[in-house]
Amino acid sequence: MTIDFEQHRSHLRGVAYRMLGSLAEADDAVQEAWLRLDRAEPSDVANPRGWLTTVLSRICLDMLRSRTARREEPLGPRADRPATSDAEQELMLVDSVGLALLVVLDKLEPAERLAFVLHDLFGVPFDEIAAIVSRSPEAARQLASRARRRVQGSRPPDSDLASQRHVVESFIAALRRGDVDGLIAVLDPDVVGRAVDDTGTVREVRGARTWASGAVAFARVASHMAPALIDGSVGLVMAPKGRLARVLRFTYDGGRIARAEVISDRAELAALDIAAIDWPAAADSSASP
Numbered sequence: 001m002t003i004d005f006e007q008h009r010s011h012l013r014g015v016a017y018r019m020l021g022s023l024a025e026a027d028d029a030v031q032e033a034w035l036r037l038d039r040a041e042p043s044d045v046a047n048p049r050g051w052l053t054t055v056l057s058r059i060c061l062d063m064l065r066s067r068t069a070r071r072e073e074p075l076g077p078r079a080d081r082p083a084t085s086d087a088e089q090e091l092m093l094v095d096s097v098g099l100a101l102l103v104v105l106d107k108l109e110p111a112e113r114l115a116f117v118l119h120d121l122f123g124v125p126f127d128e129i130a131a132i133v134s135r136s137p138e139a140a141r142q143l144a145s146r147a148r149r150r151v152q153g154s155r156p157p158d159s160d161l162a163s164q165r166h167v168v169e170s171f172i173a174a175l176r177r178g179d180v181d182g183l184i185a186v187l188d189p190d191v192v193g194r195a196v197d198d199t200g201t202v203r204e205v206r207g208a209r210t211w212a213s214g215a216v217a218f219a220r221v222a223s224h225m226a227p228a229l230i231d232g233s234v235g236l237v238m239a240p241k242g243r244l245a246r247v248l249r250f251t252y253d254g255g256r257i258a259r260a261e262v263i264s265d266r267a268e269l270a271a272l273d274i275a276a277i278d279w280p281a282a283a284d285s286s287a288s289p
Contacts, residue, residue, distance in 0.1 A: 012052055018105070115143035120147075172225055191207065229275040
């Protein structure tokens with residue numbers, strides 16, 4: 001059984017990571033799947049890949065439901081931060097999945113997330129998904145359909161959104177470089193930056209240079225940011241290890257950012273309509289990736 005398991009470990013890890021959005025939790029789920037395989041009778045495991053995927057999916061579903069029930073899990077970086085090698089592996093997985101997609105998946109109900117991941121990302125038939133979530137194949141299809149609508153967003157990118165995308169990607173590129181002038185170039189001269197700290201105190205900063213000078217202090221966390229549709233406009237999500245921690249919601253005027261709201265309150269984050277961006281090939285290809 002060990003040989004069979006090792007042949008499928010990479011596949012299982014990919015499924016678990018897309019289900020859970022955390023490398024540590026994905027590895028825990030994969031390890032539990034191995035323990036169950038070790039206890040199973042060989043005659044019960046005619047198709048190791050299918051059997052392991054089903055068992056792993058049930059484990060992940062239980063973990064997602066437990067997470068939903070707790071709700072006190074922090075949205076920011078955890079104390080048990082992985083070692084450098086694990087962090088590098090997680091960044092590779094985030095890149096392969098897409099940070100904005102992980103954020104959207106995290107807002108789905110557990111059964112919706114499972115149905116979407118298994119069917120749309122891994123091609124598992126709905127009759128097999130139905131057995132995992134204890135619903136009919138048609139109900140499983142509906143779960144995936146609802147999730148798909150959330151992932152795809154309420155409307156496709158148009159020319160205005162393509163312009164916003166260019167501004168946001170220029171913004172994040174400048175932020176990652178710590179380039180104050182690069183930030184100023186995409187900000188309205190009278191831009192207003194608004195943030196609420198952990199005590200509920202509202203802070204406002206006015207003026208492009210003032211706000212840009214303060215923003216570059218956060219260059220080190222810019223690697224955790226990615227463009228996404230925030231309430232129908234292009235903004236930024238910050239999600240260390242795939243967990244939504246902060247959103248930058250922008251208001252645009254004349255092709256520049258006129259207002260920037262930093263949202264970190266749990267209730268406000270939950271109320272936002274966040275969608276991953278699936279840009280068509282014709283979309284502004286000159287913007288930074």
